Structures are given as C-alpha cells and as structure tokens.
Amino acid sequence: MPAQQKDILQQIHHSCYFTRSRSGEQFVAEHAFSYQIAGTLIVDDGTKEYVINEGSFRLTRRNHLVKFVKQPPPNGEFKALSVYLTQETLRNFSIEFGYKAEKHYQSDPVIQLQPNPLFKSYMESLAPYQQEAHSINASLQTLKVREAILILLQTNPQLKDVLFDFSEPGKIDLEGFMNKNFHFNVQLNRFAYLTGRSLAAFKRDFEKIFHVTPSRWLQHRRLQEAHYLIKEKGKTPTDIYLELGFEDLSHFSFAFKKTYGVAPSKI
Incomplete structure (x- = not known):
C-alpha cells in the first residue's frame, strides 16, 4: 500500500x-x-x-x-x-x-x-x-x-x-504537573514534552526539585497513593493497579510488599 x-x-x-x-x-x-x-x-x-x-x-x-x-x-x-x-x-x-x-x-x-x-x-x-x-x-x-x-x-x-494552533507545549511548573499526572503510565519523554523540556532537561530539573530520579519518584508516588486508597478508601489491588500506572498486578504487588513489608491484599 x-x-x-x-x-x-x-x-x-x-x-x-x-x-x-x-x-x-x-x-x-x-x-x-x-x-x-x-x-x-x-x-x-x-x-x-x-x-x-x-x-x-x-x-x-x-x-x-x-x-x-x-x-x-x-x-x-x-x-x-x-x-x-x-x-x-x-x-x-x-x-x-x-x-x-x-x-x-x-x-x-x-x-x-x-x-x-x-x-x-x-x-x-x-x-x-x-x-x-x-x-x-x-x-x-x-x-x-x-x-x-x-x-x-x-x-x-x-x-x-x-x-491551527501549531505551538508546542511551553515550559511549565514541573512539580505541579507531575503531582497531577504521576498515575499516567507513559514514557518519560512524553512527560518531558508536555512540560516543555527535552528529556535531558526534564531529568535534570526533576532531580533538582525531587532529589531523586523520575523513575524512582514515580514508583514511590504511585505506591504511596496505592497505600492510601487501600487503607483509607477500602480499594482492592485489582481496583487500582492500572489506575495508578502499573502495567500488571504481580509487579504492583511485588513493589508494594518490598516498600511496605506486606502484600497489598493484607492491608
């Protein structure tokens, strides 16, 4: 074709x-x-x-x-x-x-x-x-x-x-954007583009603000939200793992237990 x-x-x-x-x-x-x-x-x-x-x-x-x-x-x-x-x-x-x-x-x-x-x-x-x-x-x-x-x-x-607005996203507040959008499971270059940065500039600015790499912060922030939703809101792991940006339930459960010392189903 x-x-x-x-x-x-x-x-x-x-x-x-x-x-x-x-x-x-x-x-x-x-x-x-x-x-x-x-x-x-x-x-x-x-x-x-x-x-x-x-x-x-x-x-x-x-x-x-x-x-x-x-x-x-x-x-x-x-x-x-x-x-x-x-x-x-x-x-x-x-x-x-x-x-x-x-x-x-x-x-x-x-x-x-x-x-x-x-x-x-x-x-x-x-x-x-x-x-x-x-x-x-x-x-x-x-x-x-x-x-x-x-x-x-x-x-x-x-x-x-x-x-007909062909402008690209301008440089915006990275901290506010990430706290709003951490649950989206997209590649870092997408986050960089939407905050008006190259990937290198995104990583550099990110570590200045959060003092940790984007990948580590994203996992920690997602697990933190998961713990809150399970403990305080009565959600089940199957209800939330996709919603919070994890690709599969087993990866979510493994990461959760490694961080909190207990499986999410036992909270």
Missing part, C-alpha cells in the same frame, strides 16, 4: 468492542473528531471526567494525557468513529485557505460538540471508507478528511484557534 494512502487510512478509524468494557490510557498526539455510535465512553484527564453518550460528537484536543473506559450497551457492542486531524494535514489546509489561530484557545481536552445535521451526514458518508478502504483512492480519502475540517469550522468557527 502506498505510504500516502496508508497515512490517510490511519486518519479514519473505527472502534468496535464486544467485551463488557475496555479500559486504557493514552497520550493524545493529534486532534480527533469523533462520533459515538453505540455505547458509552468515559474519559478522565486527571482533573475532570467526561461521559460521552451514544449519538454525541466530540473533538479531542492533542497533547493531553487521558484515561478511558469503553462501555458497550446491554447486549450490544461499543462503536465509535474518529477522524484524526494530523498536524501535517492542518498545516497544509492552513496554507491553502489562509486559516490561522488568533489566540490560544482555553478549553477542556474534550470538547463536546452540539449535535448538527452536518455531523451526522458526514459520519454516515464514511461507511464505505471502512468497508472498502483498500480500494478507495487516497486523494478521495484526503478530501474526506479536509471535509471534516471545513464542517468543524462552519459549525464552530472558534475552533480555528484550536485546529
């Missing part, structure tokens, strides 16, 4: 799950225009929880850390359709049509959009691109992504300050 067509196919993405629920977390690298076809999506950015119900539309902003839970409807399946608006696509659109951000748009990571007939008809028009993507011309698919941008701008003109 040609590289250009492969890139476009990755911009139109359909999610479908039959399982009871699916949890996870991610770094949102690109803006995503999405339609919740069936089921419920719960998104948590560490500060606020967003409940996305069936039939709703949203724009998820880039450069954010989020946790999510995908819940299928009773006896049904979770379905969502997303169009990813990459920085390259938006830059080319900006050059061609003269759009540019006039100010930094302050808003939540998830912008819930008011229903509009244009949204529904557009998303329905993407059905063939999921069923016959291998045979649809890449140029035609490019037009569908550009159509999404035009529809967003026509229905919500203020979104130009979101879509």
Whole structure:
C-alpha cells in the first residue's frame, strides 16, 4: 500500500468492542473528531471526567494525557468513529485557505460538540471508507478528511484557534504537573514534552526539585497513593493497579510488599 494512502487510512478509524468494557490510557498526539455510535465512553484527564453518550460528537484536543473506559450497551457492542486531524494535514489546509489561530484557545481536552445535521451526514458518508478502504483512492480519502475540517469550522468557527494552533507545549511548573499526572503510565519523554523540556532537561530539573530520579519518584508516588486508597478508601489491588500506572498486578504487588513489608491484599 502506498505510504500516502496508508497515512490517510490511519486518519479514519473505527472502534468496535464486544467485551463488557475496555479500559486504557493514552497520550493524545493529534486532534480527533469523533462520533459515538453505540455505547458509552468515559474519559478522565486527571482533573475532570467526561461521559460521552451514544449519538454525541466530540473533538479531542492533542497533547493531553487521558484515561478511558469503553462501555458497550446491554447486549450490544461499543462503536465509535474518529477522524484524526494530523498536524501535517492542518498545516497544509492552513496554507491553502489562509486559516490561522488568533489566540490560544482555553478549553477542556474534550470538547463536546452540539449535535448538527452536518455531523451526522458526514459520519454516515464514511461507511464505505471502512468497508472498502483498500480500494478507495487516497486523494478521495484526503478530501474526506479536509471535509471534516471545513464542517468543524462552519459549525464552530472558534475552533480555528484550536485546529491551527501549531505551538508546542511551553515550559511549565514541573512539580505541579507531575503531582497531577504521576498515575499516567507513559514514557518519560512524553512527560518531558508536555512540560516543555527535552528529556535531558526534564531529568535534570526533576532531580533538582525531587532529589531523586523520575523513575524512582514515580514508583514511590504511585505506591504511596496505592497505600492510601487501600487503607483509607477500602480499594482492592485489582481496583487500582492500572489506575495508578502499573502495567500488571504481580509487579504492583511485588513493589508494594518490598516498600511496605506486606502484600497489598493484607492491608
């Protein structure tokens, strides 16, 4: 498959799950225009929880850390359709049509959009691109992504300050950011990028503030929170290990016992 067509196919993405629920977390690298076809999506950015119900539309902003839970409807399946608006696509659109951000748009990571007939008809028009993507011309698919941008701008003109803001994260308070986001299981270079630093500068600044390496601090902070949630809130290890950034239960239990001298299940 040609590289250009492969890139476009990755911009139109359909999610479908039959399982009871699916949890996870991610770094949102690109803006995503999405339609919740069936089921419920719960998104948590560490500060606020967003409940996305069936039939709703949203724009998820880039450069954010989020946790999510995908819940299928009773006896049904979770379905969502997303169009990813990459920085390259938006830059080319900006050059061609003269759009540019006039100010930094302050808003939540998830912008819930008011229903509009244009949204529904557009998303329905993407059905063939999921069923016959291998045979649809890449140029035609490019037009569908550009159509999404035009529809967003026509229905919500203020979104130009979101879509065409190509600035990278500026240098921010590292201590406050880490205390808010320690429970996200992402690589250190993601934390560095979101705090406006190179990886080397992030590690250097981190040790000046916390007097320990980022990896050691993250494990200690997560275990500290785990101990509090188990002892004071009555949570079980299986309730919290993923929520706190541990990849598996056995690793969490081993680290907890090594730190506190007792298995988390015995607290």
